[in-house]
Structures are given as C-alpha cells and as structure tokens.
Amino acid sequence: MQKRQxxxxxxxxxxxxxxxxxxxxxxxxxxxxxxxxxxxxAESGETFFDTAEIYGPFTNESxxxxxxxxYKDKVTIxxxxxxxxxxxxxxxxxxxxxIQRSVExxxxxxxxxxxxxxxxHRVDPKVxxxxxxxxxxxxxxxxxxxxxxxxxxxxxTIRRAHQIExxxxxxxxxxxxxxxxxxxxxxTLQELGIGFVPFSPLGKGFLTGKxxxxxxxDKGDGRNNLPRFTQKAIEANQQLLKVIDEFAAEKQATPSxxxxxxxxxxxxxxxxxxxxxxxxRLQENLGALKVKFNADELESLNQLSKKVKISGNRYSPELAxxxxx
Numbered sequence: 001m002q003k004r005q006x007x008x009x010x011x012x013x014x015x016x017x018x019x020x021x022x023x024x025x026x027x028x029x030x031x032x033x034x035x036x037x038x039x040x041x042a043e044s045g046e047t048f049f050d051t052a053e054i055y056g057p058f059t060n061e062s063x064x065x066x067x068x069x070x071y072k073d074k075v076t077i078x079x080x081x082x083x084x085x086x087x088x089x090x091x092x093x094x095x096x097x098x099i100q101r102s103v104e105x106x107x108x109x110x111x112x113x114x115x116x117x118x119x120x121h122r123v124d125p126k127v128x129x130x131x132x133x134x135x136x137x138x139x140x141x142x143x144x145x146x147x148x149x150x151x152x153x154x155x156x157t158i159r160r161a162h163q164i165e166x167x168x169x170x171x172x173x174x175x176x177x178x179x180x181x182x183x184x185x186x187x188t189l190q191e192l193g194i195g196f197v198p199f200s201p202l203g204k205g206f207l208t209g210k211x212x213x214x215x216x217x218d219k220g221d222g223r224n225n226l227p228r229f230t231q232k233a234i235e236a237n238q239q240l241l242k243v244i245d246e247f248a249a250e251k252q253a254t255p256s257x258x259x260x261x262x263x264x265x266x267x268x269x270x271x272x273x274x275x276x277x278x279x280x281r282l283q284e285n286l287g288a289l290k291v292k293f294n295a296d297e298l299e300s301l302n303q304l305s306k307k308v309k310i311s312g313n314r315y316s317p318e319l320a321x322x323x324x325x
Contacts (some may be wrong), residue, residue: 001045002289004271006195007168011076013264015048016041016282017199017275022063023055029277031063038067040279043074043204045287050197050250050273052080052121053102054090063107069111078117078169078197078262079106082124090324094124096135103144118145119171121241122152122200123324129157133164149197152323155188167194174270175246176207176259177240177310188281196268201263201272202256202285205280206234209241209255218305226319228312236311243304253291255293256281258301260288265298 002013021034031106040047049068051060061079068075081102082094082137099120106115118139121130136148147168150158170189174181190195193213204223205211223229228237244255252257256274263272274285293301315323 001047004195005269005270006117006149006197007147007166009076009192010167011271011272012046012048014046014110014286015050015078015197015261015273016046017273018049018051018064019055019061020275020277022060024222026221029172031059031162034063034277035279036066037279038064039280041282042068042071044283044286046282047075048069048078048273049075049269050078050199052083052084052119054085054121056078057085058105058109061106064110071131072112074229076116077110077112078119078149079110079115079157080119080121081106082119082121082267090322092122092124094120094127094132096127096131097137099135100130103139107144111277114143115145117147117149117168119149119151119169120153122322123150123154123157125324127247129153129161130164133161137165148210151199152325154324155184158185158188158192158194162192164193167192169195169197169271171197173198173200173314174263175201175203176244176262176305177203177237178211178314179306189269190267196267196270198270198272201274202259204229206237207244207255207259208239209245212238224310226314228310230312233312237308240305240308240310245310247301249296250297251291253287254284256284257288257291260285261291261293262298262301264288265293 003010004013022028051064082097083090084093139145149169149205151171202208213231217223244258247258248255260272276282
C-alpha cells in the first residue's frame with residue numbers, strides 16, 4: 001500500500017471509512033460479516049481505519065476493536081469525540097471533561113493502549129477551541145492519543161487550534177461534487193503542514209453511478225433527509241456522472257475509481273476514506289491508486305466537472321448548523 005503523510009503521521013494513501021458498517025445507511029449489516037470484511041481489508045494491506053464514538057453510538061468502535069484485535073500492532077485507527085446523543089438527537093459537546101470520558105471509553109472499546117488519531121468530531125461554539133487543543137495536548141502527553149485532528153472546522157479555527165497543539169489532520173467532505181475546500185481550507189492546510197482526510201469522497205454513493213432518480217433508500221438511511229438526494233437533485237446531478245463516465249471509459253476504470261483518483265491527484269497529503277460494506281467495493285476503491293492522470297487530463301476533468309452546477313446543498317439546515325456552516 002502506498003503511504004502518505006498526515007502531518008507527522010504516516011498512513012495508507014487511502015483509508016477505509018467504517019461508519020456504514022453499523023450506522024447511518026438504513027438497516028445495519030450483519031456484524032459478523034463486517035468483522036470478516038475488516039479482517040479481509042487488513043489481510044489485503046489496508047491499515048488505516050476511520051470510526052467515531054457516535055457511530056452506533058459506540059457499536060462501530062466495538063466492531064473495530066473485535067475485528068482488528070489480531071492486527072492492532074499493524075493498523076492505524078482514527079476515532080472521534082465531541083458528538084453525543086441527548087434525547088434521541090446528536091448534540092455537539094466538546095467539554096474537556098467529556099473528552100476525557102470519551103477517550104477512556106474509546107480506548108476500551110477499540111482495545112488499544114493509545115488512539116493513533118483522535119478528532120474533535122464537530123467544533124463546539126460553547127467551548128474555546130484553545131481549550132480543546134490544550135486538552136488534546138494533555139492526552140498526548142498522558143499517552144492516551146498519538147495525534148489529533150479536527151472535523152468540519154474553519155481555517156480560523158484550525159489556525160487557533162494548531163498554535164496550541166499541532167494538528168495532524170483535518171477531516172471534511174471533499175469530492176468532485178463538493179469543491180468548497182479548494183477556496184480556503186486546502187491553502188490553509190498546505191501552509192500549516194496539516195494533512196487532509198476527505199470523507200464521503202464518493203458523494204455518499206452518488207459518484208459510483210449506481211444511484212438514479214428511481215433509487216429508494218431504506219427508511220433509516222440518512223440520505224433521505226439530504227437535499228442532494230431528492231429525486232429532482234439526483235436527476236440534475238446526472239450531468240456530473242456523464243463527465244466522470246467519459247474519463248472512466250478512457251482510463252478503463254470505474255466511475256468510483258475516477259472520483260477517488262481525482263482526489264488523490266489534488267495534493268500528496270490528501271487521504272480519502274471511502275466507506276463500504278462489500279469486499280468487492282473495497283477492492284474496486286483500492287484500484288483507484290493505480291489510476292493516473294497527466295496534467296492535461298487532470299485539467300480537463302477539473303474544468304468539465306466545474307461547469308456542472310450541482311443541485312442541492314450537501315446538508316439539511318440542522319446538519320449544516322452542527323457543522324458550523
């Protein structure tokens with residue numbers, strides 16, 4: 001597996017997002033099957049896994065702890081704190097005392113002595129980011145975590161946090177249909193030497209080309225509540241898939257591989273974390289590491305995709321507020 005740097009942390013050039021194995025996309029897959037998938041991933045050379053306390057909540061971390069126990073000296077696990085359930089809803093909570101309780105729980109569920117990469121899942125407007133950074137520094141010095149990061153944070157927040165305790169990585173959504181990080185976030189990360197981990201690099205499945213206006217999501221699937229997954233938006237956004245399909249045909253690759261290879265080509269410190277519950281999709285995604293663009297091809301894909309006006313916001317108003325948008 002090719003390696004890339006997230007700050008001072010070396011990881012696989014492509015990680016595995018594990019959320020969907022126990023959370024967010026409708027009916028939860030059989031957990032024994034997910035154990036087998038995670039172990040097959042580790043056997044195939046995948047060593048960078050992304051989870052969070054809130055996924056489940058708690059069950060996704062426990063799943064990784066069980067599945068990856070035989071490989072725990074060979075894998076890098078990223079998890080997150082700062083979101084918790086209250087009255088059946090997710091709330092942002094970055095209280096340092098809560099972070100301490102969260103890290104202890106995550107260590108136990110993951111079955112590790114230290115967490116490789118520990119993110120604040122969402123920035124809490126009630127807690128100064130300097131206080132969070134100081135707490136993360138304490139956890140590092142105590143040997144509880146090795147590196148830390150932020151998810152869905154603004155450039156100003158990142159700068160303030162990084163001054164107190166250097167960040168290894170920032171997570172946010174970035175893909176061929178979510179280009180906002182290019183304006184300010186990517187230049188900030190490059191300047192500060194912080195790695196970038198794009199989540200939903202396949203547009204929550206849309207960029208695979210498998211979702212059409214006739215697609216019906218399970219009752220508990222979070223995409224039912226996202227503006228980009230209305231029937232009207234899906235129909236309009238097919239124009240982007242037409243662009244991707246052209247490049248897929250030229251490269252003898254799949255649409256997923258084109259979308260992931262494009263991300264990998266943007267910066268050498270970008271590490272996408274596509275998620276899946278199927279081994280065949282995992283192998284397909286890893287195949288993107290072999291897809292290369294020359295400068296003209298990359299510029300063409302950039303320009304043609306930018307001409308497509310994406311229909312629908314990526315978040316509902318409630319989720320946007322939680323992400324500070």
